[in-house]
Amino acid sequence: MSTTPPDDGGPSPTTWHEAHESPDFVELRRRLRTFVFPTTGLFLTWYLLYVILADYAHGLMSIRVLGNVNLGLLLGLLQFVTTFLITVLYIRFANRRLDPLAEAVRERVEGGRG
Amino acid sequence: MTHPTTTTGPLLAQTAGGSPYLNMGIFGIFVLITMIAVFRASRNTRTAADYYAAGRAFSGSQNGVAISGDYLSAASFLGIAGAIAVHGYDGFLYSIGFLVAWLVALLLVAELLRNTGRYTMADVLSFRMRQRPVRVAASISTLSVSFFYLLAQMAGAGGLIALLLGIQDRVGQSIVIAVVGALMILYVLIGGMRGTTWVQIIKAVLLIAGAGVMTLWVLAMYGMNLSSLLGAAVDASGTEEILNPGLQYGISELTRLDFLSLAIALVLGTAGLPHILMRFYTVPNSKEARRSVQWAIWLIGLFYLFTLVLGYGAAAIVGRDTILDAPGGVNSAAPLLAAELGGPLLLGFIAAVAFATILAVVAGLTITASASFAHDIYANVIKRGKLDDKQQEVRVARITAVVVGLVSILGGIAANGQNVAFLVALAFAVAASANLPTILYSLFWKRFSTTGALWSMYGGLGITVTLIIFSPAVSGSETAMFPGADFAWFPLSNPGIVSIPLSFLLGYLGTVLSKDRPDEAKFREMEVRALSGAGAEKATEH
Numbered sequence: 137m138s139t140t141p142p143d144d145g146g147p148s149p150t151t152w153h154e155a156h157e158s159p160d161f162v163e164l165r166r167r168l169r170t171f172v173f174p175t176t177g178l179f180l181t182w183y184l185l186y187v188i189l190a191d192y193a194h195g196l197m198s199i200r201v202l203g204n205v206n207l208g209l210l211l212g213l214l215q216f217v218t219t220f221l222i223t224v225l226y227i228r229f230a231n232r233r234l235d236p237l238a239e240a241v242r243e244r245v246e247g248g249r250g
Numbered sequence: 251m252t253h254p255t256t257t258t259g260p261l262l263a264q265t266a267g268g269s270p271y272l273n274m275g276i277f278g279i280f281v282l283i284t285m286i287a288v289f290r291a292s293r294n295t296r297t298a299a300d301y302y303a304a305g306r307a308f309s310g311s312q313n314g315v316a317i318s319g320d321y322l323s324a325a326s327f328l329g330i331a332g333a334i335a336v337h338g339y340d341g342f343l344y345s346i347g348f349l350v351a352w353l354v355a356l357l358l359v360a361e362l363l364r365n366t367g368r369y370t371m372a373d374v375l376s377f378r379m380r381q382r383p384v385r386v387a388a389s390i391s392t393l394s395v396s397f398f399y400l401l402a403q404m405a406g407a408g409g410l411i412a413l414l415l416g417i418q419d420r421v422g423q424s425i426v427i428a429v430v431g432a433l434m435i436l437y438v439l440i441g442g443m444r445g446t447t448w449v450q451i452i453k454a455v456l457l458i459a460g461a462g463v464m465t466l467w468v469l470a471m472y473g474m475n476l477s478s479l480l481g482a483a484v485d486a487s488g489t490e491e492i493l494n495p496g497l498q499y500g501i502s503e504l505t506r507l508d509f510l511s512l513a514i515a516l517v518l519g520t521a522g523l524p525h526i527l528m529r530f531y532t533v534p535n536s537k538e539a540r541r542s543v544q545w546a547i548w549l550i551g552l553f554y555l556f557t558l559v560l561g562y563g564a565a566a567i568v569g570r571d572t573i574l575d576a577p578g579g580v581n582s583a584a585p586l587l588a589a590e591l592g593g594p595l596l597l598g599f600i601a602a603v604a605f606a607t608i609l610a611v612v613a614g615l616t617i618t619a620s621a622s623f624a625h626d627i628y629a630n631v632i633k634r635g636k637l638d639d640k641q642q643e644v645r646v647a648r649i650t651a652v653v654v655g656l657v658s659i660l661g662g663i664a665a666n667g668q669n670v671a672f673l674v675a676l677a678f679a680v681a682a683s684a685n686l687p688t689i690l691y692s693l694f695w696k697r698f699s700t701t702g703a704l705w706s707m708y709g710g711l712g713i714t715v716t717l718i719i720f721s722p723a724v725s726g727s728e729t730a731m732f733p734g735a736d737f738a739w740f741p742l743s744n745p746g747i748v749s750i751p752l753s754f755l756l757g758y759l760g761t762v763l764s765k766d767r768p769d770e771a772k773f774r775e776m777e778v779r780a781l782s783g784a785g786a787e788k789a790t791e792h
Contacts, residue, residue, distance in 0.1 A: 146785055152775040155784070164781055172357040180517070183350045187513040190343055190495040191506050197339075198494040203477030204484065208339055208495050215346045216551050222353055223547045230361075230540060238536075241782035 147245050155245045164237040171229055179222055186211055269594040270415040277602040281433060284452055284606075288437050288445035295442040299790050301644045302369040302621045303531040304444035306789040310538035312451060314545020317529050319450030320614045321348075321520075321546070322457060322553055324406050324581075324607045325674050330554070331587075332580035334561020335573055338483075338492030340499050341561055343509070345554035347516030352550065354521040354686075356543040361536035362693050362780040363527060368787050370618075371524050372626040375688055375707075378772035379700040382631050387707040389626040391684040392524040394711060395677050396619040397661075399525070400654075402673035403612050404431070404662025406581070410608070413578035413585060414601035424663045430605065431659035434613045438620070438651045446613045447532060453610040457603050458549060461556040464584075464600075467591050468563035479559065482566035492565060508742045512675055515746030519678030522685030525618040534789040563587055612658060620650035668731060672723035672743055676714070679746045683710030683753040691757050693780060698761050699768050705760030710753030717745035 147155075155161055190197055190208055197208030295301055308316070326348060333341025367373030372388035404427060411417050411426045437445055472478040484490050491497050499509035520526060530539045564573060564583040567590050576582040588600040624647035629637045637643055687706045691698040717740045718724060724731050726738035742748075779785055 149771050149775070152778055153771065155778045155782075156774040161778060161782070165777070168781060176354065176357055179350065179353050183346075183517055184513075186346070187343070187510060190339070191499065191509050191513075194494060194496045194500060203475075204480035204493060205477055206493055209342070209480075209493070212339075212342055212346055215350060216555065219350055219353060219547065220551060223356060223544055226357060227540065227544055235537065238782045241778065242784040245778065245782065245784035 151245055155241055158241065158244065160237050160240045160244070164234065164241060167233050167237070171226070171233075175222060175226070179218065182218060183215065186215055269598060270417070272594055272598040273414050273601040276598040277605050280452070280456070280602050280606050284437070284449045287448040287452065288441035291441040291444035291448055295444055297790060298369070298625075298640045298644050299787070300444065301442035301647060302528075302617075302625065303787075304442070304447050306532060306534050306787060307444075308447060308532045308538075310533055310541025311545050313447070313529060313533050313538070313542040315454045315549065316447045316450035316532075317526065317542055317546040318458070318549040318553065319452075319454030319610055320525060320529060321550060322454065322607070323403060323611045323674075324410065324604055325402065327457060327461070327557070327607060328410075328578075328581040328584050328604060331557045331560045331564060332573065332583035333498070334558060335564035335568070335583040336570055336580050337498040338487075338562075338565070339495045340497050340509075342558055343495070343499075343513070344516070345557060347513050348520070349547070349551050349554055351517045351520035352543060352547045354518065355526070356540070356547065358693070359521045359527070359689060360530050360539045360543050363689070364530045364533065364536045364539035365783045365786045366693075366776060366780045367531065369528070369531060369625050370622050371527050371685065371689070372622065372630075375692055375703060376630075377776050378692070378769050379703055380766075381635070384700060384703050384707075385626045385630050387704055388685075388688075389622045389631075391680065391707050391711055392622040392626075393619055394715075395522075395524055395680050395685070396615045396622075396654075397657075398673045398677040398680065399523075400612055400615045400619075400658045401661045401665055402677065403608050403615070404658050405665035405668060405673070407605075407608050407662055408666035409578045409581060410604055413576065413582050414597075414604065418577075420666065423666060427662045427666065428659050430609055431612070431655055431662065434609050434616060434658075435652055435655035437609070437613050438616050438655070439648055443528075443532060443617055446610075446617050447529075449606075449610045449613055453603070453606045454549070456599075457607060458553055458556075460599055460603050461553060461560065464563075464588060464591060464596075465556040465559045468559050468567070468587075471563075471567075476559070479562055479566060483562040486566045487570050492562075492570075504741055507747070508744050511742050511744040511747035514750060515675065515679040515682050515744060518682035518686050518746075518750060520681075522681035522689060523677070524622065524681075524685070525614045528618050528621065529614075531787075535786065536783045560584055560587060567591075616651050616654045616658070619654045620647045623647070623650045672718065672721075672731070675744050676718050679718075679744065679749060680711055680714045682746055683714045683749040684708075685710075687750075687754045687757045691761075692776075695761075696770075696773055697768055698757070699764060699766045701764035701766050702757045702759075702761030706753050706757030709756040710749060713752055714745050714749040717742075717749060721745065 199207045201207055201210050299305055330341055330345050363374050366377055371392055372385045375388045376384040407427050408423045411423045417423055437449055480493055483492055499505045533539050564587040568586045573583045585597055585600050589597040624643050628646045629643045684707045688703050720738050721740045721743050722738050723743040726736035
């Protein structure tokens, strides 16, 4: 990527500017951010909480829950479950709520190329 | 393996390397199959997009498998299973950080990066900044992370050779390291990114299938009941503590803080690893990049669940003391378990997969380092992006790959037997400090400027490396790289807890304190590109 437009005569700065101000793009950015920022905050907090418990609350984490399976192992496996769950939810969200808008913006920019 | 029943440590140590010819034979078959794949791939490797990004023609699922092949290094396969077998629960903690980290890549990085860049991490970071200084910084960071990671992989090869091929003397081990390195250079030179990707895919399938079979086998021995397996591990280890946290990191307040620091670096480092980021350019669009991460998360998650069973299985069936007495120590848990379960044939298979793992991961790192030098430094900084002949850039990349390969062979031989386990943690800490803040700021913060990027990248790299040099990992402790010397003043072996927040802070301060203003038109263009995929590089047609 150089600071001059690419050789194939890509979209002009005006095209990018207009696309950036378009309602479709503003909505696309809003949807993306309102999903990914809180979700990131959530899973990082939950991960840190788990790590701190495993690191500092040994007594609590050693409590047996199911046979030889203790709370620490259960919470650890729960980290796997939440990771898989967030993945599935995001994929569904992106396919349904992001992709159609992204396509509209993309067509607007690339169609304007002539 | 002439002694199928194993009772004592020394006996097992022999059997672990007892059929080196079988082990080498199975590895030879792997090399043959991957070579055929690499030669087939080379027919379509002509342009820069072919060499660096495999023509962007891989599907999301293929790339997802390749990503798991790239990510599941020998350290995470042998290392985590062994850590669980010996340290119990604390070994399991690693794998959780390694997995959760992928959500950062999925939600914040993969798709936006695929839409904005072409070949390297620097493409994205320099997009709206002053090109040359940012490219140089991003390239230095890429080369550093790749080098630390590479050295860790190659240094581990020596122990693996002793364990699996029964070669104990240093000269013999050095020859094997050189052969593995030479094979890797050949893969990268001939096949480029397309060939390397096929090596990753074949290796990942073998690794996950092998671990899966062993997992079912172990579980079947305990009536498919995890609780019985854990009970057996407790009985064999003679301590219930193997199920509880704290066996490795609970020793003192300092070790606890050290673990917290490691955990932060693991979860934030993955999305800043250049060889992982580069994999997102091998698919045709951002939707396939998203699908790649989805596949990677399923496969990596599944694999770490396998290692949990394998680790406790090794503790129950092989026994903790036997593992620690074997050559290779902790790393021998999975191979010894394979020998116990399936005899020499399964051991040979697992041994071959372990070598394949080193080969594949090192190949991925080498192509990343060579792409960064050729594309960022040579083509865009030295030639100022005015290179007419793209073939010249690919030639430089190939030469760099040979140089990187030779350096890794020499480094691997020199580091053989050294305690360089901290290098993987260092690679993650540098990735999380020097790379991730700049990636996130460039994608999401409009005001972020060139000065901020430079402060964060050089600051992050400098702080992390400095803290490691003056940490107990390098001097001043029995397990240090230089146990005889003591110049340590930083108490933690993992600098992430200090270096990551400081790097974010430096990026912020560099931006608000400097006079340079961001290029707003370029930011708008970047944001539209990143979110919509407009103007993104398409797959090349053959």
